[in-house]
Amino acid sequence: MRIDKFLKNSRIIKRRTVAKESCDQGRVIINGKIAKPGDEVEVGDIVEIKFGQGIMKIEVLSVQNNVSRDNSKEVFKVL
Template identity: 40%
Template sequence: MSDAVRLDKWLWAARFFKTRSLACDAVDRGRVTVNGDRAKPARNVKVGDVLEIDNGSDKWEVDVMNLSDVRGPATVARNLYEETDVSVARRAAVAENRRLFPEPSAHLKGRPTKRDRRHLDNL
């Protein structure tokens, strides 16, 4: 195995993104930084690099521990990185805020049904 892997392949192999094209788009939009700098999808990632990843639902800060350009099981992917303590605490705080203060429209499921409309009319 080489001592460097393309950033988009590593993000895909580490299961931060479902496809390589999603990983490429995130890197192009600046949602992934390597050692604090914006990067391009073809940038090589090395062991010891620090990545800040915003995959849409969560923001991660991870240290690269191993390299792989092949997507494998989640247990293997978890060995590719180690999340920093700051990132773990931040994600836990965000999850707690989501639990305590849910989005008001989260329970809505689209257009009201005929039954829902009748219920609203009766009110």
């Protein structure tokens, strides 16, 4: 799954366009490499997202196209 779509589906970032812009600005890193919006994310990948002064580091647990609000926390684990 594309990283911009994963960030939107997991509700880490509210809109896919914002996720795409974050990738374009170099704020998203997958396994130590700066991510482009079309880069694929797989189970077990470590993703770092820079939000202002903080960094959120997560591990991908599941890749699903449709995730309900209640289950959105089950697709990733905060490290």
